[in-house]
Amino acid sequence: MKRSTRYFLYLLIFSLQFFIVEEASAQYTTTHYIAPSPWQYFNRYNELVITTLSTTAVVVSISSSNGTVYSNSLTTVSGTPLRYRFPALDAAANAANTILSGQGLIISANTPIGVQVRNIASDNYTIAGSGAGDLNACVQKGNSAFTSLGDQGLGTSFRLGYYADVTGSGCYAGENGKALYTVMAITNSTTISVNGTLLTTLNAGQSYLFQATLGSLVTANNNIVVNAGMRCDNSSSCGDGVESQVMPISYLGTTYVIVRSNGNTGYERSTIVATQAGTSVSVFVPSTGNTTNYTLTTAGDYLTINNGDGSTAYTTSYVTTNKVVAVFKALK
Secondary structure (H helix, E strand, O other): OOOOOEEEEEOOOOOHHHHHHHHHHHHOEEEEEEOOOOEOOOEOOEEEEEEEOOOOOEEEEEEEOOOOEEEOOOEEEOOEOEEEEOOEOOOOEOOOOOEEEOOOEEEEEEEEEEEEEEEOOOOOOOOOOOOHHHHOOOOOOOOEEEEOOHHHHOEEEEEOOOOOOOOOOOOOOOOOOOOEEEEEEOOOOEEEEEOOEEEEEEOOOEEEEEOOOOOOEEEEEEEEEEEEEEEEEOOOOOOEEEEEEOOOHHHOEEEEEEEOOOOOOOOOEEEEEEOOOOEEEEEEEOOOOEEEEEEEOOOOOEEEEEOOOOOOOOOEEEEEEEEEEEEEEEEO
């Protein structure tokens, strides 16, 4: 089955100038805290691509969130990214609704670096020495990647979201096939709440994987990082694992550009989540000349739109709002 890499991401483009600043300050930082995915990172089906703008070699430290060091001597230099494949043989899943220790990543250097996490498990990834989990899409289904948000991924308030309120593979008891979210603590005694109700308390490097209604509010007393994804999103034909970081509310904006790729119509959608009550949303599609207006009455309300004109590759949607919103988009 022909399949393209899926990127599940935010679009935070206010202008070309803003976009350049985002590239330099958000993605390139000296320390990247990366929350776990539904699958574990520390096996041969996961790869890190680490870049720098430095023209001299930069030494990179790669460790799990509990401090286990996988490498502290490899280097990256501008124009020659570091590609690192984890050494364990077999795929493994992370369990939901339990405290996870050491399943996140901490990637650091003395000079700013960018980090992309690639899930490279594919449709047919049975190789010599494979274990049973390597054959199970619910354990790890590949063809996905996401880029760390760096410093701008840290925050204390987040609106949860996904490109649409869809249902993927029903993998494990207690899960309903909807999107999965992960929070990871940076400091000890971090309390995590969802819609004002305590979810869990975590120490530094610990994480928690859970499900919640799209648009839910996650708050913490200390900085955390948050991921959103799915074990296997097969809601519109072929399925992949999906994962990306969630942007804190403090970095969200009111102007977004959404570009449709050449993908499946079911996946070529985006969801806009209100962070405040009384949010007006205007969606302009230049290729058709049409503008559609919406109102999101309360914080956490959301609407899902087609990307671009709904059918033509590389058409665009311009989203403007009167209050900051989160926009979630999938490419497939």
